[in-house]
Amino acid sequence: MTSTRPETTKQWVLASKPTGEPILSGPDATFKLQTVALPALKDGQILCKVQYFSNDTGLRNFIQSTVAPERFYVPTVPVGSAMRSGIIAEVIESASPKFKTGDSVMDFHLGTWSEFVVLDATNSQALAPLPGGLPLTHFLGAFGASGIAAYTGLYNAGGAKPEHTIVISAAAGATGSMAIQIAVKLLGAKRVIGIAGGAEKCAWVRDYLGAHACVDYKSPTFDEDLKAATPDEVDLYFDNVGGHVLDAMLTRMKKHSTIAVCGAVSSYNSAEPMALKNWFELVSGRITIRGFIMLDYMNEVPAIMQKLIGAAADGTIKLGQNETLVEAGIEEQPGVWMRLFSGGNQGKLITKLIV
Structure with missing residues (x-):
């Protein structure tokens, strides 16, 4: 626990909006590391030492998106502002009766890439110990936005x-790996097929997560393999992911x-528009396509979290291999986040911040 109140913090800010893949170094770098003063707390605020960052592909749209900022589902990050992400942190000073020094707190998406951060207590969630010794980091993944998106995407939107x-x-990602287990083990769906990149990840999706089949989108025979894995259609x-995977899937829908639709990661770092040659399948098959975000279902979140925690505690859902934890200093955080776009994670990618 921190004994002396820090006066400053290192913090990553958005230096320029990328048009393609974010640039991590040089004069055109997307992010800039600054040292900023920590203000005195106002009533209802808490000062926290950040312990973990949630790394999510969706953060790419926070810094540059094809959606206009006024139409985006949460406030985006303006140039010169701190880069945001979900965090788990320890309270080191409190001006709120809701929290005391030493409490563990989480903020879904209003934390920042900082060593220390001032949060509004009303937006922060107190974290109690999980059953069975499960690590608190699962609140950023399996029991957080990833798991809730997986659950609501299947049951509510889907x-x-x-x-x-x-x-x-x-x-094999954070949301997809939870969606596989929820569909197989909670819903008991007749047939669940995963799509992942590479033979090793596909084997993990089948053997550990329990999918009935997994198709490798990196294979030159992906389209044929997808057809073979879905003989009765979908x-x-x-x-x-969007892109070619979505285009191929349009031909397999009943x-x-x-x-x-939860995301479109294949296009986040591309300046080219997404091309779909099979779009008319929507008309021919009278297919419903529905975008969603987990924030649509916040009134259901407490009950969903309890279901997922209970399923993990009794072994219905396995989480032992569902998290990639990277220990890193604040200077390394942009590079850790970028691992998501090269497949450098299995399940949820979390940074354990070393200060």
């Missing part, structure tokens, strides 16, 4: 049913089926 054939892309496609 209308998943036990008799369905379900395909989930980015199946009732629900949970899309995290009439009156549903596509629940």
Whole structure:
């Protein structure tokens, strides 16, 4: 626990908006590391020492998106402002009756890439110990935005049913890996197929997560392999990637089926528009395509979290291999985050901040 109140903190700010892949060094670097003063607390605020950063592909849209800022679902990050992310932190000073020194807190998306951060207590969630010795970091992944997006994408946006054939892309990532386990082990879907990159990740999706099949999108025979894995076609496609994977999936959907869209990571670092040659399949198959975010279902979040925690505690859902934890100093944080775009994670990618 920190004994002396820090007066300053190192903090990454957005230096320029990238048009393609973020640049990590040089004069055109996307982010800049600064030292900034920590203000005195106002009523209702807490000063925290950051312990963990949540690394999410969706943060790419916080710094530059094809969606206009006024139409985006959360406030974006202006140039010159601190880069945001979900965090877990320890309270070291409190001006709120809600928290005391030493408490563990989480903020879904209003934390920043900083060593220390001032938070509004009303936006911060107190973290109690998890059953069975499960690490608190799962509040950033399996029991946080990733797990909640997986659950709501399947049940709420997707209308998943036990008799369905379900395909989930980015199946070895944070949201996809939870969606696979929820579909297989909680819903009991008839057939669950993952899509992941590389034979090793596909084997993990099948053997550890429990998917009935997994298709390697990096394979030159991806389209043929996808067709072979979905002989009865697909009732629900949970899309995290867009691009060619979505285009191929359009040809495998049943009439009156549903596509629940959580993300489009294949296009986040591309300046080129997404091209879909099979778009008319939506009309021919009368397919419903629905975008969603987990914030749509915040009233259901406490109950969903309890379901997921209970399923992990009793062993229904396995989390032992569902997290990639990287120990790093604040100087390394942009590079750790960028591992998401090269497949450098299995399940949730979390930075353990070393100060």
